[in-house]
Amino acid sequence: MKKLQLFLLVLALGFGSAVKAAELPIDPNSTxxxxxxxxxxxxxxELEEEEKVVNLTITFNKDNEIVVLSVDCDDPYVKSVIKKRLNYKKVNSQLDKSIREYKLPVRLKA
Incomplete structure (x- = not known):
């Protein structure tokens, strides 16, 4: 089930749900x-529903670490797990400095 969730997450990210908070898209070659x-x-x-979409709002600090601003989800456990996994994790990708917040829809499937 976890592999299925990961696959669906990759699929959701690959099909146009690019991370952005403005009209400026991220470089498609970005990792x-x-x-x-x-x-x-x-x-x-463990999801009770067949599918759950969680909307993340993130930004980056001066050390290029992810800072989770919000997790739009009604389940506090899911919020907590996602925040723990992403908060203050360093990314190697070069991102557009003019964009302050990125919105990322994450689709989880059971």
Whole structure:
């Protein structure tokens, strides 16, 4: 089930749900989405629903670390797990400094 969730996450990120908070898209050659997928591998989450979409709002600090601003989800456990996995994890991708917040839809499937 965890591999299925990871596959669906990769699929969701690959199909136009690019990380952005403005009209400026991220470079398609960026490895940022793959870094986020790697950080969210094997989430210890059991879903009651067949599918759940969680919207993340993130930014980056001066050390190029992810800072989770919000997790739009009604389940506090899912919020907690995602925040713990992403908060203050360093990414190697070069991101556009003019964009302050990125919105990332994450699709989880049971």
């Amino acid at each position: 940022f989405k793959y870094e986020v997928v790697k950080l969210l591998e094997d989430l210890p989450i």
